[in-house]
Amino acid sequence: MERFLASVEKQAYQLAAIAVGNRDEALDLVQDAMLGLVRHYATRSEEEWRPLFFRILQSRIRDWYRRERVRQHWRGWLERWRGDGEEDDDPFDEVPAPASSNPAHRLESSAAMAALVAALRRLPLRQQQTFLLRAWQGLSVEETAQAMRCTAGSVKTHYSRAVHVLRERLEGHWP
Amino acid sequence: MKEEQRDDTFLAAVRKTMDQGTTELDGVIAGRLAQARRCAVAQGERRQQRRWLWLAAPLVVSLVTALIVAVLFWRNGPGVSRPAGGEAVADLEIITAAEAPEFYAELEFYQWLAEEKRHAS
Numbered sequence: 001m002e003r004f005l006a007s008v009e010k011q012a013y014q015l016a017a018i019a020v021g022n023r024d025e026a027l028d029l030v031q032d033a034m035l036g037l038v039r040h041y042a043t044r045s046e047e048e049w050r051p052l053f054f055r056i057l058q059s060r061i062r063d064w065y066r067r068e069r070v071r072q073h074w075r076g077w078l079e080r081w082r083g084d085g086e087e088d089d090d091p092f093d094e095v096p097a098p099a100s101s102n103p104a105h106r107l108e109s110s111a112a113m114a115a116l117v118a119a120l121r122r123l124p125l126r127q128q129q130t131f132l133l134r135a136w137q138g139l140s141v142e143e144t145a146q147a148m149r150c151t152a153g154s155v156k157t158h159y160s161r162a163v164h165v166l167r168e169r170l171e172g173h174w175p
Numbered sequence: 176m177k178e179e180q181r182d183d184t185f186l187a188a189v190r191k192t193m194d195q196g197t198t199e200l201d202g203v204i205a206g207r208l209a210q211a212r213r214c215a216v217a218q219g220e221r222r223q224q225r226r227w228l229w230l231a232a233p234l235v236v237s238l239v240t241a242l243i244v245a246v247l248f249w250r251n252g253p254g255v256s257r258p259a260g261g262e263a264v265a266d267l268e269i270i271t272a273a274e275a276p277e278f279y280a281e282l283e284f285y286q287w288l289a290e291e292k293r294h295a296s
Contacts, residue, residue: 002216009208010197023204031211038219113196116189135186136193167185 001042004049005034012057015132018120019061020068029064033057054133055147065125119169123162130155131162 009030016026036056037049044052120128126148133139133147134155144159145152272279 001219002212005212005215006209009212010200010205011193013200013204013208014193014197027204027207027211030208031215034211034215035218038215039222042219042223110192110195112188112192116192117196132193136190163182163185166189167182170185 001038001049004046004053005037008050008053009034011137012053015054015057015129015137016061018117018132019125019129020064021121025064029057029060032060036060051139051143051146054137054139054143055149058129058147058149061125061129115170115172116166119166122169123165126150127158127162127165130158131166134159135163 012030012033013026016029017023020026020029033053033056037053041049041052120132123131130144130148133144134141139147141152141155145155148155148158150158278285
C-alpha cells in the first residue's frame with residue numbers, strides 16, 4: 001500500500017492543486033484520499049487501488065467545492081452586512097481565495113507549465129479533472145467515469161471539449 | 176487523420192509538462208506528502224490489528240466455552256458413578272416429601288414395628 005501511495009501522491013497533489021488552487025488545501029485533500037483508501041479498500045486487489053484512489057480524491061474535491069460555496073456565501077453576506085466604504089481589516093481576507101491567481105506555486109516553474117495550469121484552471125471543474133485523469137493519468141473512459149461519478153458518454157463529451165478549448169488557448173505555447 | 180496527429184502531439188506535450196511539473200515539486204510538499212502517506216499507512220495497520228482482534232475474540236470465547244464443556248463432561252462422564260435412575264427418583268421423593276428426613280432414616284424401624292403389631296394382633 002505504501003508503495004502504491006508513494007507512486008501516486010505527487011500526481012494526486014497536482015490534480016488537487018489545480019482544482020482548488022491552494023497548496024495546503026490540496027495537501028489536506030490528498031491526505032484524506034489516502035486515509036479513505038487505506039480505511040475502506042486496503043483489502044481490495046492492487047489493480048483496483050488506482051481508480052479507487054482517484055475516485056476518492058475526486059469526491060473530496062467535490063466536497064471541498066461544496067464547502068467553499070457555503071463559505072463564499074457567508075463571506076458575501078458579511079461584506080454586505082458591513083456596508084459599503086468600510087476599509088477595515090476583514091478576517092476573511094486571510095483565507096486564501098479559491099480562484100487565486102497563484103495556485104500551485106512551484107507547479108508553475110516554467111512558462112509552458114504556467115500557461116497549462118492557467119488554461120486548466122479556467123476550465124469547468126468536471127472538464128478539467130476529466131481531461132487530467134484521461135490525458136495525464138491514463139485512466140480509461142470507464143475508470144474516469146467511475147472516478148467522476150458520471151456516465152462514459154459524459155466523460156467523452158467533457159474530454160473532447162477540454163481538448164478543444166485547451167488547444168485553442170495554448171496555441172501560442174504548444175505544438 | 177491530421178487532426179488526430181495534432182491532438183496526439185498536443186496531449187504528449189501536456190503529459191510531458193505535467194510530469195516535469197511533478198518531478199519539480201518542492202521538497203516541502205514532497206515531505207508533507209510522505210508524512211501524510213506514512214500517517215495513512217500507520218492508521219491502516221492499526222485498523223488491521225484491531226480487525227484481527229475482533230475476529231479472534233469470538234474464536235477464543237468459543238474455544239474456552241468448548242474447553243469448559245469438555246472438562247465438565249469429563250468430570251461427570253460415563254466413568255463416574257452416579258445414582259441409578261430409580262434411586263435418583265426415590266431421593267427426589269424424599270427431598271420433596273412433607274415428612275421430616277428423620278422419618279425416612281427410621282423407616283425400617285417403623286416397618287418392623289408395624290410387622291410386630293400385626294403379628295401380635
